[in-house]
Structures are given as structure tokens and as C-alpha cells.
Amino acid sequence: MKAKTISIFVLLLFFFQPLMGFQKMKELKYEDAVYEAPIKTVRMYTEGSSVQNNLAPAIAELDQSTKLLLEFDDLRNDADYYFVQFIHCNADWTPSDLRANMYLSSFNEFEIEDFEFSSESKTNYVHYKYRLPKFQSTGNYIAVVYRDRNKEDIVLSKRFRIYKNEVGVGGVISRSSAVGDRLTHQRVEVTLSYGNLNSIDPRQDFKVVVRQNQRPDMQLLLKPTFIDENSKVIRYQNLGSENDFLGGNEFRFFDLSTVSFKGRNIADAGFKDNKPFAQLGFDEVRKDGYFQNLDLNGQFYIRDLEGGGAFAITSEYVNTIFSLKTKKRLTDIYVLGAFNNWKRNDQSKLKWNTQKEVYETDYLLKQGWYDYSYWSADPTAPNEFEKNFFETENLYEIYVYFKPIGGRGDVLVGYSRIDYNRRR
Numbered sequence: 559m560k561a562k563t564i565s566i567f568v569l570l571l572f573f574f575q576p577l578m579g580f581q582k583m584k585e586l587k588y589e590d591a592v593y594e595a596p597i598k599t600v601r602m603y604t605e606g607s608s609v610q611n612n613l614a615p616a617i618a619e620l621d622q623s624t625k626l627l628l629e630f631d632d633l634r635n636d637a638d639y640y641f642v643q644f645i646h647c648n649a650d651w652t653p654s655d656l657r658a659n660m661y662l663s664s665f666n667e668f669e670i671e672d673f674e675f676s677s678e679s680k681t682n683y684v685h686y687k688y689r690l691p692k693f694q695s696t697g698n699y700i701a702v703v704y705r706d707r708n709k710e711d712i713v714l715s716k717r718f719r720i721y722k723n724e725v726g727v728g729g730v731i732s733r734s735s736a737v738g739d740r741l742t743h744q745r746v747e748v749t750l751s752y753g754n755l756n757s758i759d760p761r762q763d764f765k766v767v768v769r770q771n772q773r774p775d776m777q778l779l780l781k782p783t784f785i786d787e788n789s790k791v792i793r794y795q796n797l798g799s800e801n802d803f804l805g806g807n808e809f810r811f812f813d814l815s816t817v818s819f820k821g822r823n824i825a826d827a828g829f830k831d832n833k834p835f836a837q838l839g840f841d842e843v844r845k846d847g848y849f850q851n852l853d854l855n856g857q858f859y860i861r862d863l864e865g866g867g868a869f870a871i872t873s874e875y876v877n878t879i880f881s882l883k884t885k886k887r888l889t890d891i892y893v894l895g896a897f898n899n900w901k902r903n904d905q906s907k908l909k910w911n912t913q914k915e916v917y918e919t920d921y922l923l924k925q926g927w928y929d930y931s932y933w934s935a936d937p938t939a940p941n942e943f944e945k946n947f948f949e950t951e952n953l954y955e956i957y958v959y960f961k962p963i964g965g966r967g968d969v970l971v972g973y974s975r976i977d978y979n980r981r982r
Contacts, residue, residue, distance in 0.1 A: 584712045588651045588700055589774065590899040591950070593712045596633040598683070598875070599860070599924045602626055602701070602716050605689070612859040615772050615955060616718035617973065618690075626690045626718055627756045628701060631676075631683045631924065633875065638714065639706050641668040641687060646967055647698040649765045649779075649959040652718070654697065654967025655888055658916070661695035674871045680833055681875040697971040699961075717774075722969040726751035729956050730770070733948055734802045742946035743802040746796040748780060748956055755960060755971065757812070760785055765959040765968065770803050771855040773900050800858055808851040808951065809895070809929035809942040812838055814897045816865040817874050829875075834876040840883045840916060841943075842931065847942065848947040852981060853929050855953045857896045861924040873925035882917040882932055882943065887909055891917055891943070895930035902933070945948070951979040 563869050570843045592600060602616040618626050619638040623822045632638060643666045644654040658666035679706040692700070699718050705711040727750050734743035746768050757763040761782055769777040780794040780801060794801065813821030817834040820827045865872030879895045892906045897920065908917035958972030 569968075570682055573854060584710060586645060586702060586712055587715060588653070588717075590717055591715050591943075593714060596634055597713050598631045598922065600628075600714050602628045602718055609859055611975060613804070613854055613857045615975075616716070617955075617974075618718075618720055618979065620693065620696050620720050622834050624972075627709075628688045628690065628703075628716060629686065629870070630703070631685050632713075633681060634684045635682050635705060637673050637675070637684050639746070640686060640701045640703055641705075641707055642668050642670060642701055643709065645700045645702060646695065647700060648968040649698065649767060651698060656966045658695075658922040660757065660966070661689065661693050661697075662690070663700075664799060667763060667932055668687040670703070674885050676841040676871050677868070679874045680829075682752045685870045687870070690718075695718045695757075696722050697968055700968070701843055705819045706890050709846060715928050715966050718799050719970055721957075721972075721973040722974065724754050724971040725958055726753075726961075727766075727958050727972040727974045729954065730972060731954060734799060735797050736799050736802070739799065739802060741948055742805055743799070743806045744948060744950075745802050746778075746780075746956075746976075747801065750794070750958060750972070751790060752960075752971075753790045755790075756963070757790075757960075758963065759786060760787065760790075761794055763961050764792060767957045767959070768801075768803075769955045769957070770806075772896065772953065772955070773856065775823075776803065802952075803952070804941055805946045805948050805950045806941060806952065807844055807931070808849070808946060809843060809853040809856050810928050811853060811927065812825055812878075813834075813927055814876055814878065814923060814925050815861045815927065817866060817876060830877075834874045836876050836878045838880055839877065843931075844945045846945060848945075848949050850949070850981070853950070853951070854927070856900075856929045856931065858928040859926055860928055862925045869925075875922050877920055878923045879918060879920045879932070880908070881911075881914070882908055883915075884917065884943070890935040892935070893919060894933050894937075896927060897921065897923060897928055897930070902935075909931075909968075951977075953977055953980055 573735050604614045646654045649876045670688045676683045703714045730747045733740045734745045766780045784793040812823040825839040860869045860871045862873040891908045892902045908919045913920045934942045954976040957975045959968040960971045
């Protein structure tokens with residue numbers, strides 16, 4: 559009987575082992591992604607203590623002293639052994655053919671040794687910080703953090719860029735050329751001068767990408783409209799709507815810097831079962847008229863006004879409830895911002911609360927100041943809750959990629975930013 563029981567156990571183990579192995583598999587996504595629920599508040603920004611550093615895009619210039627910092631929290635009691643590797647990517651974020659020794663001067667595995675345990679907060683967590691190394695090549699990169707030198711045990715991936723200005727690039731924001739969109743859309747024009755680079759086919763060798771407010775879901779790959787190979791000038795000035803962005807509206811925001819009393823746009827705050835919570839005020843559909851408001855262009859930063867100044871380890875994790883008051887509809891509604899990587903998924907999708915007759919969802923957020931907006935799945939009116947205005951302040955970034963003759967991947971040879979309608 560005992561032998562029979564052991565045999566059955568072995569058979570069951572043999573049967574379920576492939577399934578168990580499948581469940582443990584983590585497929586790397588070449589995007590900003592978190593692969594384990596306890597990993598929170600992943601940020602990458604330029605080194606510096608100011609708020610502007612914290613809000614800056616994850617991009618650094620080659621051969622400059624300014625470095626990028628990677629930070630994240632692990633909502634577990636004990637510290638873990640985390641390592642990071644870097645993968646060079648093409649303009650479309652597919653892996654390039656560059657080997658690691660072509661863009662790094664050392665072995666492509668770095669231990670994250672800088673970590674601190676949380677202090678004073680109700681939720682225990684470990685805060686990790688890593689200063690990115692020096693790179694030898696420009697382009698798009700993915701930072702992949704994994705556990706115990708097991709590169710398949712991924713916990714997060716984060717995009718960033720390294721550039722060197724080898725071309726002249728300028729951009730202009732104007733009204734849409736489409737009469738019906740002149741009050742709601744912003745049109746981008748780019749001029750590129752590549753006199754320092756040799757290109758046999760500039761139409762194919764160069765790729766120009768424009769991104770709005772650091773959003774991966776709001777970017778365009780521009781098509782050249784004029785090429786002068788003698789002067790080495792390319793213009794991207796499409797007269798149609800191909801270069802148009804939705805103007806959007808200034809972002810909604812809330813102040814989660816305190817938990818003992820209500821910050822701005824917080825309707826209720828306090829503690830439940832010894833854990834902090836915050837209920838945002840009921841949001842409504844924006845009015846048609848443009849209202850000027852200072853925002854962070856969808857970003858966030860960490861701040862704890864009740865701690866001792868070490869925001870990274872004193873800030874609480876607060877269960878934060880978003881509520882949108884609108885009529886029930888068939889199309890999905892999402893809350894989006896840098897805090898959730900602009901991802902449209904089950905958590906960012908609002909659910910209908912029958913009793914309150916509002917749409918709701920909640921996030922566990924670290925104390926700070928947050929921007930957000932609501933997005934409709936209706937492709938004809940994605941900004942129906944926010945509206946679109948030409949006057950809206952937006953950040954535009956222009957990336958110029960180049961594939962050199964015999965090159966193994968796209969390199970980033972030009973970068974420029976336009977703070978359109980900037981009011982700070």
C-alpha cells in the first residue's frame with residue numbers, strides 16, 4: 559500500500575511539474591512593467607534632489623556626469639538579493655544585435671547594494687536605489703531587475719534612453735491644419751540637419767519619434783516630407799493630420815502628502831484596520847471651456863510632510879480610491895497616469911458601483927503628489943471626460959534614431975524637448 563501511495567505521488571508530481579514550471583515563468587516585456595505584486599513605485603529619473611529631477615524623463619547624455627537613478631520598493635519585510643542587467647534596443651523597442659560588451663565596459667550584471675528598510679510607516683517595505691553605470695553606446699535601453707542572479711526570475715523592467723547630439727534637430731508646435739481640429743489638436747513639425755553623419759538612404763536610415771508627456775501610448779513615428787541630400791536636411795512637415803496630437807487638458811491631481819488630515823482634492827482620509835486610506839472627491843466630466851491649471855504633465859513625486867524628511871523610507875502606502883461620477887455606459891473607462899505606467903488593464907479600469915452610482919477603482923500608492931486623467935475606450939472620443947484644447951501645456955520630446963552603415967542597431971543621435979505653453 560505504501561509503495562502504491564509513493565507511486566501515485568510521483569506520477570502526480572510528474573504530471574504537475576510542467577504546469578508548475580509554466581506558472582513560474584516570467585516573460586520579459588520590453589516596456590515598463592512589474593512582474594510581482596509586492597514591487598511598487600518604480601521610478602527612474604536624473605540624479606538630483608529637486609522635484610524637477612524627479613519629474614524629468616529617463617534620458618541621459620552620453621559622456622556626461624549626470625546619471626540616472628533607479629528606485630523601487632518591495633513590500634516585504636526582508637531584503638532580497640537583486641541584480642540588474644541592461645538590454646540595448648532599436649527605435650521600436652525590439653532587441654538590437656549589439657552585444658553587451660559593445661555598450662558596457664564591464665560584465666552585464668550589477669548587484670543593487672543600496673537599500674533601506676522603511677521607518678515609521680504602517681506598511682513594512684524595503685526601498686532600493688541604484689545608480690546606472692556609464693554606457694558606451696547611445697540608444698534605447700531596458701533595465702531588467704531580477705532575483706538571486708536568476709535572470710528568469712524577473713521582478714521589473716524599466717525603459718530609458720542614452721543620447722548624443724550628432725545632428726541638429728528643432729521642432730515647432732502649431733495648430734492642426736485640419737479646420738475642425740484647430741481648437742483641440744497640437745501639430746508638431748520637425749527639421750533635421752545631419753551634416754555630420756553619412757547616410758546612403760536618409761529616408762530609411764533615420765527614424766524620428768515624437769512623444770507627448772512621457773507617455774508610451776502618445777507618440778508618433780514621423781514620415782519625412784522633404785529631403786535635401788546636398789544640404790543634408792530632412793523636414794517632417796506633413797500637411798495632413800498625421801503629425802497631430804490630441805491637445806488634452808491639464809491633468810487632475812491630488813495631494814497625498816499627509817494621512818492625518820485631508821490634502822488637496824482628498825474627500826476623506828484616515829486609517830482603517832490601522833492602515834491608511836484616502837478617498838478622492840467625486841470627479842465629474844470636464845466642462846467644454848479651457849481652464850488654466852498648473853500640473854505635472856501626468857507625473858508624480860514622493861513626498862511625506864509628516865515624516866522626518868527621508869521620504870523614500872518614511873512615506874506610507876495609502877489605499878487610494880478614485881471615483882468618477884458619470885452615467886453608466888458600455889465602453890470601458892480607465893484612470894491613467896505615470897503612477898500606473900499609463901497601462902489600461904483590469905486595475906486601471908473603473909468598475910460601476912451600483913449603490914453610489916459612480917465608477918471606481920483603487921490603488922495602493924506611496925505618499926506624494928499625483929497627476930491623473932480618465933480615458934475612454936471609445937476610439938472616437940478617448941478624451942470625452944477631459945476634453946481637448948490647443949492651449950493645454952504639454953511636454954514634447956523629439957528622438958532622432960540612426961542606423962549607421964553596418965550597424966547592429968539604432969543609435970540615438972539627437973534629442974530635443976519642447977515645453978509647449980510652459981507656465982512654470
